[in-house]
Structures are given as C-alpha cells and as structure tokens.
Amino acid sequence: MEPFVVSARKYRPQTFKDVVGQQAITNTLLNAIQNNHLAQALLFTGPRGVGKTTCARILAKMINSDGEEQSEEDFAFNIFELDAASNNSVDGIRSLIDQVRIPPQVGKYKVYIIDEVHMLSQAAFNAFLKTLEEPPKHAIFILATTEKHKIIPTILSRCQIFDFKRITVKDAAEYLKYIAENQGIEADDDALHIIAQKADGAMRDALSIFDRVVSFSGKQLTRKAVTENLNVLDYDTYFTTTDYILQNDIPSLLILFNTTLSKGFDGHHFIIGLASHFRDLMVCKHPNTVDLLEVGDEAKKRYLKQSQQTNNAFLLKAIDIANSTDLDYKTSKNQRLLIELALMKLASITFDGEKKNPESIALSNQIISLVPASHFRNIELANTKATTNNSTTNQNETAPTETKEQITVADTKPIVVPTTATPTVITKETSVTTAEITPPPAIKKLDINAPKRVSGLSLSSLKAKQEHKLNKIDVVIDESTLPDDDFTEEKLQELWNIFVDKIEAEGQRILASNLHSDTPTLKDRTTIAIQLPNDTMKKEVEREKFDLMEYLKKELNNYFITLEITVNEEAIKKFAFTPEEKYQKLREKNPVIDLLRQEFDLSI
Template identity: 70%
Template sequence: MEPFIVSARKYRPQTFKDVVGQQSITNTLQNAIDQNHLAQALLFCGPRGVGKTTCARILAKQINSDGTEQENEDFAFNIFELDAASNNSVDDIRNLIDQVRIPPQVGKYKVYIIDEVHMLSQSAFNAFLKTLEEPPKHAIFILATTEKHKIIPTILSRCQIFDFKRITVKDAAEYLKYIAENQGVNAEDDALHIIAQKADGAMRDALSIFDRVVSFSGSELTRKAVTENLNVLDYDTYFEATDLILEHNIPGLLILFNKTLSLGFDGHHFIAGLASHFRDLMVCQHPDTINLLEVGEAAQQLYRDQSKNTAPSFLLKGLEISNDCDLKYKTSKNQRLLVELTLMKLASINFDGEKKNPESVALNNKTIDFIAPSAFYNQVPTKKNVVKPVTENQIVGTPSEGSKETIATNKFTGTPSAPKPGQATAEAQVTPKEPQQNTKATPTAESTTDVKKPIINLPKKRVSGLSISSLNAKKQHELNKVEVVIDENNLPKDAFTEEELRKHWADFIEIIDKKGQKILASNLHSDIPKLKEGFAIHLELPNGTMKKEIEREQFELMEYLRAKLNNHFVHLVITVNETTSTKFAFTPEEKYEKLRQKNPVIDLLRQEFDLFL
C-alpha cells in the first residue's frame, strides 16, 4: 500500500504559471528574474494558504537554474528554510548570519526563506537588521508572514513587500475542478463552489476539504454530500424560507426553522445565512452586479428566478431586520425566540417593504383592517324631530359677538361647552365613499335638527392624498361644513366667591395630578388664584416658562371652572414676577440655604460632622 499524499503537497505548484490567484505577483517576480532586477530582501505577506511559501520556493529554484540541471533538481544545498516560530532567539539569528557568509557550492545564490517571521523576538529583529540591509551578493532573504503589522518598521523599510490576496471562489473552484479531473472524480460545480466558499480564500484549506469530502463520497462528489460532510446549511433551505416569507406563511416558516435546528445548526447560523441570501437576491436584480454572486451556474439561475419575485424595498427591509437579529443574538437570553420573532417580522412585510398587520398574518392570512377612531363618530341622519330650546345651564361657552363655533361636550360635567377660543370651525369627518355631517348645532325654539346616531364606517380602501377620489372627498368635505351661531345672551353668568373659585381650583389640581400631569399641577399650585373685577382670575408666576406651560393647557382648566362656577365669562390673567423666583430652591446650595434660614442650628450640625455640599 502506497502512502497517501495530500493534495496540498501533491499539487503544489512548481512554476509561477501554476500558482492560483496571484497573477500580478508572479508576473512581477518573473520579470524581475528575467531582467536581473531582483531585490536581496523580499517580504511576502498575506492570509494563510495563498501561496507565499510556494512562491518563495519557486523563486529560489528559478534564480539558481541555468538550464543545465536535471528536471527534478531541487537545489537543496542552496535553499534554507527557517521556521521563525521555533527559532526566534538572538542565538538562532546569529547562527543564520554565520551561515550567510559562506558562498554557495552549487548554483549562484543562497536563498534563506524565513517563515512566520513576525514570531521573532525584538532582540532577534535588531540583530538581523544589519545583515538584512547589506547582505552578501550571493544571499537573498525571503520573509513570509501572515501578520505584517507585527513586524517592526525598520525591517519593513529594508524589504521589498509583496501583498498576497485571498483566492477568489471562482479561481479556487476552477483549480479544484482541474484536480478532480486528474483524480477521476466526477464533481458537481455547486459542490466545488461550496468547498471554495468554505475555504475562505485559502487554497490549502480548499484542497484539505476536497480530500476529506472525496474520502466521504468516493468518485461522485455531489452538492448534497458536501453539505452533509461540511455541516453547511444548503441554500435550498434559504430558497424555501424566502418563499414562505413571500407567502406570509408564519407556521411553515417556524416549522422550517425547527427542522433546521434538529439538523444541528444554531439559530445564529440560520439567520446570518438568510441575510446573505437576501444580499445575493439583491445582487441578482441588476446585470452589472450579478458577477458578485459566487455560486455555480445552476444556483445562479435559481437566484435569478427568485429575485424576480422580490422587490428591492422588501430585500432592504429584510436585510435590516435579519442584521438586527444577528447583532442581538449573542446578548439575548432566549435566542430561539429572538430568531422566531425575526422570522415573524420578515413574514409580515409586504412586497413593497411595508409591514403588514401582524394579526392578519397569524390568523389564517386574513387581513384585519385597523379602524380609525374618527370612524366611530361619523353620523348619519335618521328622522327629524323638533327639539326643545336649550336652557342656560346646559351651555357653557365664550364666543365673542358674531363668532361662530361648534359645541363640544364637557368631559368633567357631561354638559356641552364651547371649544378653545380661536379654534377653527369644526368640520364633519367624512369618508371618500359616503361623506356625512358630524356637527351638533344649538337649536332655538323655532329650529329643527336631525336626530343622529353613531355608526362605524370601515375603510374599504386606502386613498392616496393625491388621488382623484381623495380630491372629490375633500371637495364634498368643504360643502358639508356646518356653522353654528351661539347667542351670547343665553350664556350663563352666575356670581361666585373667591372661596368657591379656590375650592374648584384645588379640585382641578387634584384631578390632573392623578392623571399624571405633575408639571401642570405643580405650576398651578405655585400661587393662589385671586378674583378681580370682570370675572378675571389673576395668577402670579415666578418665570415665563411656567406661564407658557399654563397658557398652553389653560383650555382644560377654564372648561372645568366655567362648568363648576356656571359662568362662561371667567378668564385667566397670568403675570410674571421674577422677584418671587428666589423662593424656589433648585440646586443643593439653594436647598441648604433655605433650610438654614428656617433653622440656623443646621449650620452647627454641618460644622460638627464636617459635612460639605
């Protein structure tokens, strides 16, 4: 039984033409050899498995070959490889310097390949500086490293630097196909692409994975065998998941996710792959970016077909939601629930990127329309009745002479009251389909009105603000305005005392405090209201900010007071007296000063215990 040689060694390139994915570097090195323009210190840096050491060996052979040597000549006496990870001391570098002085016995150059040079110690680097800067004519140093940033700048400045790049999926797949043909393995293109993607730009890793999968599947290398052996989630799963999302099928999506978990994959892997799938679908939607899709031809066609059913706005929203889940996954305490919630959100997105009503998706895909609050107040006439005149105690309002206002209902007393002064005439809420009146006029003894009852108008269709139907509805809306004239002589004007005013004032403060309006309650409590001529309620505040706050919310206050005092002519007059602002303590120093004024003994307490502010 012959010993098995891994593909990474068996198919190691012997010439620069065989090197995969580093065309620019190999051309540069070949031209430098041909033109006798080669530097004496070279630094090869880049990721693992991309050909750094291989290129160093090819370079060492070519500069020593003169055409007379045998085909299998390896110039072992001229090439010295040093592993800097295990020979990183000053003594190792000194031994190397002693060997450099001896000229080669065979060939023209002695080539020193120092692998993983970043592992040298600081003192070893310093000992190597002089020799690296001025080596003998027969010596060439080739340094190789995966971590260029760990090499000191003085070494970098003495070397000619070559940056090796990651090998693309396309180049790696083509080289794997070449190796599979040499070994008599019938491999699918999609299987080779999956191996190339798993290698992450390293050709050595790709060859190692190839050997492992061939040992598993034999001469027939299929995509299914590769995904099973590498524990890779097949893209068929993501195609199925995307179809379920587009169908808004949440139950099927959760079942698919549970099946994925049962195969040994975690939720983070699933959601990250789904985000990458959305990215690939977006790439397929434009002919200029389709080359960014690193899959086989058969898979490309599947991506093209599904991308036709997805809108860019949907994909952008899906990428945003899945990426947010990816960021939160590690910090989540219930990771499965996080992924399932993300899948529900994805399945609740329309094709145009807008989110659907989640309840409508969960309940057998039946849409549940939200009902606007205004729909509950649309009124339609039923029959006509003569209404009795309204008494003074039933109306509270403050219209000026000739003003036209609608009557609102007092939320504290249940009686009608006028809206805030300056408020525009109320308009009826209408739908684009059937505009109806929604006003309540104040009748007189000779007037009649319609008795109306509330109905619910369910919106059948969302109307754009620029559509013809909305313009027609707006026009009909203007025609159905109802203006109500309130007679000033019928408004209540009962007399009241200052004690009654303060009692109702305190009651209102208590009501809004329970409702959570703490700031307004505090502002109203900062001064005692005073009643003056003309039913004017005077309030003195320490600053303009409190005045603006009360003026902004005064409609509710005056509505309450007018209803309780049965006097619609009361009004609020607020003045600002900044000299009174000193009685409010905001900073710790002000609070301490206020306490000290009330009780001077507190100063002795502070001095006794050596306290400070």
C-alpha cells in the same frame, strides 16, 4: 497499504504556472529571473494558505536552474528553510549569518527561506539588519509572514515586498474541480463552490476540506453531503425563507427558523446568511453585477429567478433589518426573540419596500352627534318669535351643501360642523326664550377608547384647531335642564384615576403624568381643585381638559362642575431632578441612609 498523502502536499505546485490566483506575483518573479533583475531580499506577505512558501520554494529552485525546470537536479543543499517561531533568538540569527558567508557548492545561489519572520525578537531583527542590507552576492533571502505590521520598518525598507491576495472562490472551485477529475470523483459545481467559500480565500484550507468531505461521501460529492459535513446552511433554507417573506407568511417563517435551530445551527449564523442571501439577490438585479455572485451555475439560475420577484426597495429594507439584527445579536438578552422579531418585520414589509402605518389622526373619529336636528328647528322658531317681538334681530344663514352632517359640541365652546365641501357658517346672536326650547337629550358618553389624537403642538393639530374656529356656531342652551347631582370627593378621585389610567394606556403619557401629579379635591359643591408645580403643566392640562371634563360630567351626572388649576411653588419640592435632590428626598424619608453613605464612604 500505502500511506495517505493529503491533497495540500500531493498537489503542491511545482512551477509558477501551477500556482492558483497569484498570476501578478508569479509573472513578476518570472520576468525578474529572466531579466536578471531579482532583488536579494524579498518579503512575501499575505493570508495563510495562499502560496507564499510554495512560491518561495519554486523561486529558489528556478534561481539555481537558470530559469529552466530540471527535476533531476537536487539543490536541497542550497535551499535553507528556517522557522522563525522556533529560531527567534539572537543566537539563531548569528548562526545564520555565519553560514551565509560560505558560498554554495552546487548552483549559483544559497537561498534562505525564513517563514513566520514576524516572530523574531527585536534583538534578532537588529542583528539581521546589516546582513540583510548588504548580503553576499551568492545569498538571497526570502522572508514570509502573515502579519507584516509586526515587522520593524528598518527590515521592511530593505526588502522587495510582494503582497499575496486571497484566492477567489471561482479560482479555488476550478482548481478543486481539476483535482476531483484527477482522482475520479464526481463533484457538483455547487458542492465545490461551498467548499471554496468555506475556505475563505485559503487554498490549503480548501484542499483540507475537500479531503474531509471525500472521506465522508466517497466518489460522489454532492451539495447535500458537503452541507451536512461542513454544518453549513444550504441555499434551499434561504430561498424558502425569502419565499415565505414575500408571501408575508409569518407562521411558516417561525416554524422554519425553529427547524433550523433544532438542527444545531446558530441563530447568528442564520441571520448573517440571510443578509448575504439578500445581498446576492441585489447583485442579480443588474447584468453588470451578476459576476459578483460567487455560486454555481444551478444556484445562479435560482438567484436570478427569485430576484425577479423582488425590487430594490424591498431588498434594501430587508438588508438593513438583517444587518441591524446581526449587530444587536451579541448584546441581546433574548437572542431567539431578536431573530424572530426580525423575521416578522421582514414578512411585514410590503412589496414596495414600506410598511403600512396608520395615518396620524388629528381631531378625527372624535365627532359625536349630541344635538338632533329637531333641536335646531326649535331654536329657529324661538328666534323667529323673538324677532317679531323685538324687531332688532339680525340673521345671516348659509344653506348647507351636504345633507349629512355631524355636530361636535365642546364644553363652553362653539359647535364644529365638519363637511367636505365649503364650510357652513351660521351665526346666532339673538337671545332665546328658554321656555320654548326643547331640552337637549342626555349627552352621549365620550369614547375614550377612540384612536389616539396627536400632540396639541403638532402642525396637523394646529391646522385642525384653526378650522375649528372658522366653522363655529354659537348656540344657547338652557342650563336649567341639565343634571346637577351631588357627588363625593372619593367618587371624584376614583373616576379621575380611571380616566388617567385609560389615557396613559392610549399613549398620552405626558397628560397622564400631569394629572397624576396631584390628587383632586372639592373646593365647593361643583369646583374641582388641583395644584400643579409649574405653569407649563397647567397650560398643558388646560389645553387638553375637554375630554376629562366631559367624562367626569357624564359619570358624575353633574354638568356644572368646573376645574380650577393653581400653581403651587411649594409643590415643586415634591419633584427631584438632580441626584443631590433625589438623595435629599430619600434622606427625608429614611435618615438611616445618611449613615449608610458615611459608613461606606459612598458618593452621590
């Protein structure tokens, strides 16, 4: 049984033509040799597995063969490879300098290849400076490193630097296809592309992965075998995920994600791959960027087909959500929920790239019919009789433009008549005989579960309030017919707390906080009194008290109650704003805390 030779050694390039993905550097070195323009100190730098040491060996061989390949010649005695990681002391460099002085016995040059040169110590670098700057005519130094920034500037200034780049996925896949054909292996293009992507620009890693997958699958290299062996998510997972997102199918998305986790894949890996998938769909949207898609031909057709089902706005929003989830993943306490929330957000995006949000509601859906039309007809009759008796009544009335109108009556405020056409303005300034007016029906209970209103300081609210003033009707109602039941302070406080809890649940936290700052008391039979610590809170409560008063009037069955708000400067002391004030409040409640602070020398 012959020993197995890994592909990275078996297919190591023997000439510059065989080097993959470094055409610029190999052409430069070939021209330098042909024109006798080669520097005596070269520095090859770049990522691992891209051909630095290989190019150094090829160059050393070509220098001694006058640019012609002579495989029968053996110049091993003229080529010295040193590992700076194990020979990084001053003594090693001194030994090297002593050897440099001796001319070669065969060939023209002695070539010294120093790998991982950044591992040399500071003293070794300094000992090497003079020889590197003025080497003998027969000596050429080739330094190789993956970390150029660790080499001191005085060394860099004495070398001709060649930056090796990562091997592209396309070049790596083509070279793997060439090797597979030599070994008689049938390999799918998609499978080779996955191996090339997994190698991350390193040809040596790609060859190692290739050997491992071939050992797993034999002579038939399929995409499924590669994904199973490398533990990577297949394209199908992301294509299916995107289909569910476009269909707004959240349950199927969550089941698919759970299946992915059950196979041993990490949620972070899943969301990173999904973001890359959206990026690939984006580059397929324009013919000029299709070449940026580094996949096989079959996968490219699927990407082009799915990209036609999306638009740029959707893909930009999706990439943003996936990228934000990627950034937040490591700091999240519940990482699975974070990914599931991102998937639900993605599935909630409409096809135009925006989510459907309910519009802000300002003074809408709050219209309540409190007074029937017959009540206004009674007012008309009363006003007509008053005009006949007094002969001093002015009446201006504009006919309404719509047959269906809803009337909103505010507490001690005018009635709003909202219409879609030109507002109807009716002004009544005549006193009305109370005996001839039919009493209004019981006021309907305010629906505090209606959609939340916007802040009273918003532009839409200010505009609505201005229309409120323009569409006003002054109506006189007989107060003697309204209910006036007695109630207790305990009942008042109970209803007060219920109302505050409801508006807080609806999102009106500022108003709820203001109403929670003091407990209401009964100043007299119909006057409710509260104390607030500043004028700002008082103005906010007065501006928004209508719903509160309507609610209390209805529940207490007393329409004569009023709210009296006073500002108590002493109440400000109840609130702690700075750390020192908070500490003082705690010390007032429990003086022992001061002993704790002194005992452990704690700071505030």
